[in-house]
Every structure is written in C-alpha cells, then in structure tokens.
Amino acid sequence: MSGLRSALAGMWKEKWINLLSVLSIGVGLFILLVALFTVYNLNYFASKLQDQFSMTVYLDDGISQQGLARLEGAIKANPAVRTVSYISKDAALGELKKAMKDSAYLFEGLDGNPLPASIEIRFRRDNLKSEAAQELARQIKAMQGVQDVQYGAKFLEGIERIITGARSAGIAFLAALLVGVLFVCYSTVKILFYRRKDEVETLSLLGAGGWFIRAPFLVEGSLLGLAGGLLACFATYSVFGGFFLGGFASSVPVLRYMLFPAFIFYMPLPAGLFIGFTGALIALGRIRI
Amino acid sequence: MVRFEGVIKTYENQQALTGVTFQAARGELLFFTGASGAGKSTLLKLIYRAIDPDGGSISVNGIETSSMKAGHVPGLRRMIGVVFQDFRLLSGRSIYDNVALALRIRGVAERALKTQVMEVLKMVGLRHKADSWPETLSGGEQQRAVIARAIVAEPVLLLADEPTGNLDPDTSAGVMRIFKDINARGTTVLIATHNRDLYTGTGRRVLKLAGGRIETEAAG
Ligand SMILES: Nc1ncnc2c1ncn2[C@@H]1O[C@H](COP(=O)(O)OP(=O)(O)O)[C@@H](O)[C@H]1O
Ligand SMILES: [Mg+2]
Numbered sequence: 001m002s003g004l005r006s007a008l009a010g011m012w013k014e015k016w017i018n019l020l021s022v023l024s025i026g027v028g029l030f031i032l033l034v035a036l037f038t039v040y041n042l043n044y045f046a047s048k049l050q051d052q053f054s055m056t057v058y059l060d061d062g063i064s065q066q067g068l069a070r071l072e073g074a075i076k077a078n079p080a081v082r083t084v085s086y087i088s089k090d091a092a093l094g095e096l097k098k099a100m101k102d103s104a105y106l107f108e109g110l111d112g113n114p115l116p117a118s119i120e121i122r123f124r125r126d127n128l129k130s131e132a133a134q135e136l137a138r139q140i141k142a143m144q145g146v147q148d149v150q151y152g153a154k155f156l157e158g159i160e161r162i163i164t165g166a167r168s169a170g171i172a173f174l175a176a177l178l179v180g181v182l183f184v185c186y187s188t189v190k191i192l193f194y195r196r197k198d199e200v201e202t203l204s205l206l207g208a209g210g211w212f213i214r215a216p217f218l219v220e221g222s223l224l225g226l227a228g229g230l231l232a233c234f235a236t237y238s239v240f241g242g243f244f245l246g247g248f249a250s251s252v253p254v255l256r257y258m259l260f261p262a263f264i265f266y267m268p269l270p271a272g273l274f275i276g277f278t279g280a281l282i283a284l285g286r287i288r289i
Numbered sequence: 290m291v292r293f294e295g296v297i298k299t300y301e302n303q304q305a306l307t308g309v310t311f312q313a314a315r316g317e318l319l320f321f322t323g324a325s326g327a328g329k330s331t332l333l334k335l336i337y338r339a340i341d342p343d344g345g346s347i348s349v350n351g352i353e354t355s356s357m358k359a360g361h362v363p364g365l366r367r368m369i370g371v372v373f374q375d376f377r378l379l380s381g382r383s384i385y386d387n388v389a390l391a392l393r394i395r396g397v398a399e400r401a402l403k404t405q406v407m408e409v410l411k412m413v414g415l416r417h418k419a420d421s422w423p424e425t426l427s428g429g430e431q432q433r434a435v436i437a438r439a440i441v442a443e444p445v446l447l448l449a450d451e452p453t454g455n456l457d458p459d460t461s462a463g464v465m466r467i468f469k470d471i472n473a474r475g476t477t478v479l480i481a482t483h484n485r486d487l488y489t490g491t492g493r494r495v496l497k498l499a500g501g502r503i504e505t506e507a508a509g
Contacts, residue, residue, distance in 0.1 A: 009381055202377045205339055206438075207366030208394045 007219040014192055018224060021188040025228025025276070028181035029268045030235045032174060036267075037240075039170030041258050046163045047125050053159070055137065055151035057119040061089070063145035071143055075121060080132055082124045089117045116147055130156045178275070181228075185279025189221045193287060214284045218277065225276015232268035240264065290315045290350060290446055290477040291336060297344035298331050305331045307501030308345065313479060318472040320488040320509060321481040323498035329481035330374055332498070333448045336479070337369050338362050350445055367395055370439035370476075372449035376431050378423035378438075384410070385419040388438045395442050409441040413467060428455035436464065440471050447471060449480045453487060461487065 011018050057075070059068070072084050087095075092115040097107060123133075133156055137149040193200065203213050240260060291313040298306040305328045313319050321329045334340045335347055338354055347354050350368055357365065370391070378387050385406055392402045410416045413433040423431060432455050439447060449468065453461035465487060472478045480487070488495050488509030495509045 013381060199379055202379060203390075203394070204363070205337065205366065205371065205373075205377065206391060206394055207363050207369075209363045212394060 004219060007216040007223065010192070010196065010216060011220055011223065014195065017188060017191060021184055021224055022227045022231060024184045025181055025225060025272060026231030026235065028177055028184065029228055029232035029272055029275075032177045032181070032271075033232060033236055033264050033268065035170060035173050035177065037260075037264055039166055039174075040261060042166040042170075043163060044259055046159050046166070049159050050123070050125050050128055053123060053128065053152065053156055055121040055123075055133065055149065057121065057140055057149050058116045058147040059118060060145045060147050061116065063117070067145045071140075071145055072119065074143060075119065075140060078136055080123050080128055080136070081121055083122045085120045085122075087118045087120060089113045089115055092116070092118065128156070130160050181275050182279045182282075185221050185225055185276045186283045188224060189217055189280040189283040190287075192220060193217055193283065217284055218280045221280025221283070222273055222277040225272040225274070225279070226269065227272070228276070229268040229270070229272020232272065233265065236265055236268065290317070291479065292348045293332075293335075293345065294347075295345035296332075296335060296342050296347055298328070298335060298340065299343050304501050306335075306342075309498075309502055310345075311496055311503055311506075313477060315477055316472070316475055318468065318478040318491075318493050319480070320491075320493060320495040321479065321498060322483060322485075322488070322495055323504075325483065327498040328501055329483075329498055330450050333371075333450050333479065333481055336446075336448060337366050337371055367442075368445050370442065370444035370447045372432075372435050372439045372447070372452045374450035374454070376423075376435045378431060378434060380423055383420050383422060384415060384426070384434050387423065387434060388441050391438045391442045397442075405441060409437045412470075413437045414463070429457070429460050432456060433460075433464070436467060440467070440476075443474070443476065445476060447476050447478045449478070449482075451482055451484075452480060453482065453484055458486065 057071075059071075063071075068086070072086070075081055075084050090113065093113050096115065097104065100106065130153065133151060134153065137151060140146055141149045200213055291311075293309045293311050296306055296309045297304070309328075309332060321332060323329055331340070335342055336349055336354075338357065342355055345355070349365065352365065354365060378384075379390070382390070388409060389402055389406045392405060397405070407416065407419070410419055413436055415430060415433055415437060418426060418430060418434075423434065426434065432452065436449070436452065439449070447468070452468075453464055456464060461484070468478050468480065482488070491509045493509050495507050496503050497505045497507070
C-alpha cells in the first residue's frame with residue numbers, strides 16, 4: 001500500500017513526462033487495436049469467401065449406382081470435404097431451363113439431355129489449401145466414372161494470398177507497434193529512475209535491496225501502461241462505439257458487414273498493464289543498483 | 290565490532306587514508322577527530338561500504354567486508370545506522386515516512402512500525418513534526434530527523450558524521466545524550482566530529498586522524 005502511495009507521489013512529481021508517455025502508450029495501443037480490427041475483418045471476409053468455394057465433378061453418363069456411391073464415399077473420406085451433393089442430369093437441365101426461361105425456345109429442338117450429372121463438393125473452412133484442392137482434383141479425375149473436375153483455382157489462390165498477406169503484414173505491424181509501446185514504457189521508467197538517482201542512492205545506503213528499490217518503479221510502469229490502456233479504451237469507445245456503430249456505419253454499406261469483436265473494447269487494459277510492467281521490468285533489470 | 294588493518298583509500302591519486310589501523314570494541318562509544326579533510330568521513334563510508342578500500346582489511350561485526358560480494362552489501366548496511374553528514378532525507382516524503390523507511394527496508398510490518406517511529410520522534414523532540422516535509426524543517430530539526438532514522442531500527446552499530454554540525458550548543462548536548470542512551474542499550478557508536486565540546490570530559494576514546502592515519506589516541 002505504501003509502495004502504491006509513494007509510486008503515485010513520485011508520478012505526480014514527474015507529471016509532464018508521465019502524461020506524455022501515457023499519451024504515446026494510449027495512441028500506440030489504439031492504433032494497435034485498429035490494426036487488429038482490420039486484420040480480424042479481412043480474415044473474416046476471406047473465410048466467408050471460402051464458404052462460397054466449391055468443386056464440381058462431372059460424371060460419365062454411363063456411371064452405375066454402385067460406381068456413384070463408391071465415388072461419393074471416396075470423396076467424403078477426404079478430411080477437407082464438408083458436404084457432397086449429387087446433381088442428376090435431369091436436375092441439371094431443370095436448373096439450366098430455369099436460369100434461361102426467357103430463351104426457352106433454345107431447348108425446343110433438344111432431343112435427349114446433353115448435360116452431364118455432377119457432384120458438388122463444399123469444403124471446411126481453415127482446411128482448404130489451393131495445393132490440397134489441386135491434389136484432390138487430380139485424384140478425383142483419375143477415379144472411374146469421372147469425366148472432368150472443375151473449380152475456381154485462381155479464386156482460391158486469390159483468397160489464400162489475401163489471408164496470408166493480411167496475416168503476415170498484420171503480425172509484422174502489430175509486432176512493430178508492440179515493440180514501440182514497450183519501448184515508450186521502458187524509456188519512461190528509465191528516465192524516471194535516473195531522475196531519482198539521489199533517492200535511489202539513499203535507499204541503497206540505508207540497506208534497501210534491489211527489489212525494494214525497484215518495486216515502486218515497477219508499480220509506476222504498470223500504472224503508466226494501465227493509464228495508456230484506459231486512454232485507448234476511451235478512444236475505442238468513442239470512435240468505434242459512437243462514430244462507426246452510430247450514424248456513420250449505416251451510410252457506408254461495408255461497415256455494416258464488419259464484425260466488432262468484444263475484445264477490442266477491453267483488450268487495451270490488460271495489454272497496457274502487461275506492456276507497462278514488462279517495459280519497466282526490462283528497464284530495471286538492466287540497471288545496476 | 291569494527292576492525293581496520295592498514296586500510297588505504299585513494300581518490301583519483303589523492304591519498305585520503307594511507308594506512309589506518311584501529312579496533313572498536315562491542316558496546317563502545319568512540320570519537321574520530323581531526324582537521325577538515327583528514328579523512329573522517331572516508332573512514333566511516335568504508336565501514337558501510339559506500340566506498341571500497343584500496344588496501345588493507347576491514348571487518349564489521351565479525352564479517353570481513355573488504356572482500357564482500359555486492360549482493361551482501363545491503364545486509365551489511367541493515368546492521369548499521371548512519372547519520373549522514375549531508376542528511377539524505379528524502380524530499381516528497383513526510384518526516385514520519387522518512388523515519389519509517391528504515392523499518393520498512395528491514396521488512397517490519399506497517400502495524401508494528403507506527404509506535405516505534407513515534408517513540409523515536411518523541412525521543413529526538415520531533416513528534417509534532419511527524420507530518421511535515423523535510424524542506425520545511427530547520428537545519429537542527431533535519432539533523433535530529435536523520436538521527437531518528439538512524440536509530441529507529443536499533444542497529445548494532447551507529448555511525449554519525451558531524452552529527453552536531455548544524456546545532457547550537459544546547460541542542461548538541463541533547464544529541465550527545467541520545468547517543469549515550471543508545472550506546473547504553475548496547476549499540477556500538479562511532480562519531481566523527483571536529484567539535485571538541487562533544488568529547489571533552491566524556492572519558493571516551495578519541496582517535497585523531499592526520500596525514501591519512503591515526504595520529505594520536507587519547508581519552509576525552
Ligand atoms: N569523492 C571524493 N573524490 C575525491 N576526493 C575526495 C572525495 N571525498 C573526499 N575526498 C578527499 O579526501 C580527503 C578526506 O576527505 P573526508 O574524508 O571527507 O575528510 P573529513 O570528513 O575528515 O573532512 C579530502 O582531501 C577530500 O578532499
Ligand atoms: Mg567529513
């Protein structure tokens with residue numbers, strides 16, 4: 001308790017340095033959140049796009065019931081596959097007619113059904129890699145009763161590139177910001193320590209051990225981080241809560257489909273506390289008392 | 290309690306102590322005197338390892354300190370109470386907190402510490418200044434606050450560097466009485482002073498420093 005009191009008194013004495021560092025930590029954490037939010041939503045969009053992805057297996061006209069069952073079973077055995085649905089020749093033609101009912105005359109002279117039966121495969125999210133899809137397509141194509149396999153290879157590669165790109169850029173950016181905020185805490189604590197060198201020396205001469213001397217600075221670093229976190233929380237509430245979710249979002253369609261995960265509203269607090277404490281710990285660990 | 294054997298201390302090629310040898314017995318009250326710059330402060334600082342000796346050996350309470358590891362220095366300092374010549378009161382903390390600090394450093398619980406602190410403040414006549422800041426105290430009051438901090442934890446050894454440098458004769462006599470009381474309770478007391486009045490007539494040993502060594506030993 002007395003540690004907290006003397007930490008607060010010490011912080012008040014250096015209020016300008018502390019205010020500056022709280023502001024930097026707050027801004028840093030807020031940018032960090034915006035970046036996290038962006039990556040989160042990019043990922044979300046990409047995985048939604050993945051749901052739309054399907055692979056179509058065109059079948060030979062002469063395929064038997066057993067042949068079909070065997071084929072379906074073999075495809076289902078692949079762990080990436082979520083659902084398998086069979087579309088008969090008739091169903092395919094029906095679909096086509098429905099889609100082109102304005103041009104029904106095209107079908108008048110048609111004798112027999114030229115469309116093949118097919119199997120439509122949908123995949124589990126997260127488990128879909130373009131290489132795996134390519135491999136699966138090659139395997140299926142080699143199976144008996146299969147005429148052809150078609151899927152949006154380029155589409156899949158595109159999504160994949162978005163996800164990995166967003167992830168690695170996001171992680172690099174987040175790491176850089178994290179290091180930046182950590183450095184602010186680190187150097188603030190270091191400055192505070194050197195500005196109180198007289199006091200530190202006196203404590204040491206009175207027989208205080210290293211951690212007795214360091215403890216108030218650790219408390220200060222943690223409080224700085226926490227205050228910065230609080231500031232970032234406040235900014236998040238007013239920007240995301242008011243500006244986005246309020247009037248602005250409904251007029252910009254894209255924003256309406258974005259996710260606002262709860263963590264962006266409370267994460268700055270523990271993050272600030274953790275970064276502040278860690279920064280102080282690193283700063284003090286390197287100081288000889 | 291304290292033993293010096295041929296102790297040498299050199300500051301940037303200026304020899305402050307050229308070979309100091311003496312022993313202070315447990316329970317003794319002993320004076321160091323000598324002209325300004327004779328090395329009195331240097332001698333005391335060597336005892337609580339504020340500075341390292343350049344030669345010779347020093348033992349405190351049976352512990353050889355000249356070869357002591359840095360990690361053991363805080364423990365050594367906690368056995369000793371020091372009345373610093375330059376006070377070293379912490380600004381931004383009340384007199385009470387300044388005195389309580391000596392106990393907190395030694396791990397005394399907050400509950401147990403209050404009566405001890407107030408008792409010592411009463412002893413040095415600063416009870417009414419417990420909540421004041423150090424800056425608002427007179428030189429003499431600050432001096433007594435430093436003494437209170439040095440004795441509150443009842444150390445086995447008390448070092449006082451010019452403890453009456455800022456005091457009028459009456460208050461000086463009061464401070465000497467405190468040191469005698471502490472000494473009577475078993476604490477070994479070493480006082481560095483150039484104030485003759487402090488030791489004259491006490492009958493205690495007075496070691497006079499000159500030329501970087503103990504020049505004479507006499508009874509005060
Ligand atoms: N930190 C220091 N750096 C250089 N010289 C010092 C230092 N401290 C003391 N001295 C010198 O050592 C000598 C002894 O000083 P000191 O022990 O303070 O004497 P006293 O306390 O008897 O007046 C003096 O000549 C002083 O100038
Ligand atoms: Mg001196």
